[in-house]
Amino acid sequence: MQFEWTTFILEILNFLVLLWILQRFLYKPITAMLEARQLQTKTEINKAQVMLLEADSLRVEYEQKLLDWSLEQDESRRHLGEELLQLRREGLDSLKNSFDVEISKLNAQNQALMVAKQTLLVQEAASNAYSNVSLMLQRITSLDLTLKIVDVLLEDLLQLSDSQRVTLELAVNTPGFDGNVLLLSAHPLDEGTCLRINTALCEVTGKLLFINNKVDDQLIAGVRVIVGECELNANLADELAFFRRQENHV
Amino acid sequence: MSHVATASKNLFKIGEIGISPTIVTTWGVMLLFILIVCFWNLRIVRYGYFKTAIEGIFITIEAAVAEVLPSVMVRRVLPFVATIWLFVLLSNLIGLIPELHAPTSDLSATTALAVLVFLSTHWFGIREHGLKQHLKHYIEPSFILLPFHIISELTRTLALAIRLFGNMMSLEMASLLVVAIAGFLVPIPLLMLHVIEAVVQAYIFGMLALIYIAGALESQSFISTKESTV
Numbered sequence: 001m002q003f004e005w006t007t008f009i010l011e012i013l014n015f016l017v018l019l020w021i022l023q024r025f026l027y028k029p030i031t032a033m034l035e036a037r038q039l040q041t042k043t044e045i046n047k048a049q050v051m052l053l054e055a056d057s058l059r060v061e062y063e064q065k066l067l068d069w070s071l072e073q074d075e076s077r078r079h080l081g082e083e084l085l086q087l088r089r090e091g092l093d094s095l096k097n098s099f100d101v102e103i104s105k106l107n108a109q110n111q112a113l114m115v116a117k118q119t120l121l122v123q124e125a126a127s128n129a130y131s132n133v134s135l136m137l138q139r140i141t142s143l144d145l146t147l148k149i150v151d152v153l154l155e156d157l158l159q160l161s162d163s164q165r166v167t168l169e170l171a172v173n174t175p176g177f178d179g180n181v182l183l184l185s186a187h188p189l190d191e192g193t194c195l196r197i198n199t200a201l202c203e204v205t206g207k208l209l210f211i212n213n214k215v216d217d218q219l220i221a222g223v224r225v226i227v228g229e230c231e232l233n234a235n236l237a238d239e240l241a242f243f244r245r246q247e248n249h250v
Numbered sequence: 251m252s253h254v255a256t257a258s259k260n261l262f263k264i265g266e267i268g269i270s271p272t273i274v275t276t277w278g279v280m281l282l283f284i285l286i287v288c289f290w291n292l293r294i295v296r297y298g299y300f301k302t303a304i305e306g307i308f309i310t311i312e313a314a315v316a317e318v319l320p321s322v323m324v325r326r327v328l329p330f331v332a333t334i335w336l337f338v339l340l341s342n343l344i345g346l347i348p349e350l351h352a353p354t355s356d357l358s359a360t361t362a363l364a365v366l367v368f369l370s371t372h373w374f375g376i377r378e379h380g381l382k383q384h385l386k387h388y389i390e391p392s393f394i395l396l397p398f399h400i401i402s403e404l405t406r407t408l409a410l411a412i413r414l415f416g417n418m419m420s421l422e423m424a425s426l427l428v429v430a431i432a433g434f435l436v437p438i439p440l441l442m443l444h445v446i447e448a449v450v451q452a453y454i455f456g457m458l459a460l461i462y463i464a465g466a467l468e469s470q471s472f473i474s475t476k477e478s479t480v
Contacts, residue, residue: 004358007270011353011362014276018283018337023329025287030308031325 130240134220137236141221143187149222150193153234157200165204171230172205181209182226186219186235201227272356279340279353311335314457318464323378327463330370334363335456338414342448345422346441354451355418357411364411367459368403375466384466410458417451 160168171177181201183194198211209227216224222235233239260268290304311332316324338354345352353359375384388399421444428440 002357003361004270006267007272007356007358008362008365010267010269010273011276011359012366014273014280015333015337015363015366018280019329019333021280021284021287022333022336025291026304027308027329027332029291030305034305034309 126244130244134237134240137220137240138217141186141236145221146185146187146189146223147193149234149236150189150197153223153225153232154196154200156234157204157232160204168227168230168232169205171228172207172209174228177228179207179209181211183211183213184216184219184224184226185213186215186217186221186223186237188215189213189223197223197225201225270356270358271351272353272359275344275351276341276353276359278350279337279344282340283336307336308332315460318460319467323374323467327374327460331456331460331463334367334459335452338363338455339449339452342418342452343445345418345448346444352418352422354414355422357415360415360418361411363414363455364407367410367462368407370459371462371466374463378467406458406462410455414451414455417447421447 181198183189183197194211194213198209201209201211205227219235219237220240222233222238224235224238225232260270261274262269286304290301312324312328315328315331319327341353341359343352344350345355354363372384378384388396425440425444428436
């Protein structure tokens with residue numbers, strides 16, 4: 001157990017030299033390597049954390065997008081349902097309207113057809129009635145009736161209105177009128193009756209006229225006087241025809 | 251006994267300076283470290299078991315230091331403490347080789363290491379807090395305690411030196427006595443004990459050095475904290 005200053009000092013020096021060598025060539029490289037590794041690890045961890053954050057962000061974003069899409073889908077589905085319902089309503093309304101229009105058209109057509117049919121029936125009935133009346137009148141007619149109608153004609157001639165009288169005068173005064181008057185009668189007339197008619201016409205027109213009598217059994221009873229372009233009807237056939245025309249107009 | 255006896259004899263002289271076996275063994279230990287360092291720094295050596303082992307030892311020491319010191323001080327103190335640990339460990343273990351003398355069984359070497367620990371404690375304290383603040387803690391909490399602080403510093407340094415020297419020297423002597431008495435195979439368990447003892451003593455020496463340094467650093471922190479609170 002001896003103490004030597006030389007060994008003591010040399011040990012200190014040796015230790016310091018060893019400390020410097022180890023510090024310079026071992027500790028520093030190892031420390032640098034560890035720090036580089038730690039830095040690399042930190043960098044990798046940071047990258048991983050950034051990636052994780054990005055992944056989380058993307059996940060949240062995509063979840064939000066999915067949610068938005070889902071909401072949009074629901075909204076679109078609801079909107080589509082409403083549109084379909086609206087279209088259905090509109091279609092039904094349109095169909096109903098068109099049906100109503102068609103029904104009204106058909107009703108109108110039906111009504112028109114019925115009216116037409118009714119009119120035709122009325123006309124046919126009237127025609128048949130007139131025909132039957134005509135046949136019946138032809139069976140019951142006689143010369144006396146014709147003469148009575150001639151009397152009525154003569155009375156009417158004397159009571160003509162001014163316009164009727166002017167019309168008659170214009171017919172008589174028409175250029176080319178030769179004064180011959182055609183007298184159609186249902187029955188043959190005697191001379192006296194023809195003269196009476198001629199006299200009455202001459203008085204009314206103020207002209208000299210000549211009666212030419214012919215028999216026309218279509219007249220049933222009565223006469224038809226043709227003065228130029230003017231006709232004086234006083235017979236049952238024309239009366240019935242008049243009523244038939246009136247009925248047709250109605 | 252011959253080892254212990256020859257430990258104080260000079261093997262040769264460089265000029266007027268006598269070189270003892272302790273110094274030569276220390277140089278051998280240093281050479282071993284230099285070889286390890288060279289091997290580490292060779293670029294042709296791939297990263298394998300060797301480099302992993304060195305790195306593992308370094309990380310283990312760093313973790314041990316980090317448990318005692320604040321994290322900002324670890325890298326500053328680590329080279330000294332790691333060198334203490336590695337040097338003492340290898341110096342202890344070198345005694346297992348026949349005809350070689352463990353430097354740590356020489357009082358001059360252990361005293362040198364203890365003095366280095368003593369100086370490093372003040373070096374780190376002054377470097378961290380300044381001379382005035384570092385010396386101030388010797389009169390805290392009262393000026394009366396200054397002698398006790400000084401005695402404490404000296405005795406713990408002395409204890410550090412004597413502890414290592416005493417353990418290693420006694421271990422070597424015990425080994426030699428067993429070998430001398432029992433013969434060839436009997437000392438093997440004792441040699442295993444030598445290995446354990448070498449590791450334990452290296453750990454104790456390094457840990458005490460670390461605790462002394464931490465004490466110097468933390469006592470200043472305590473004073474600073476106390477002053478700031480007052």
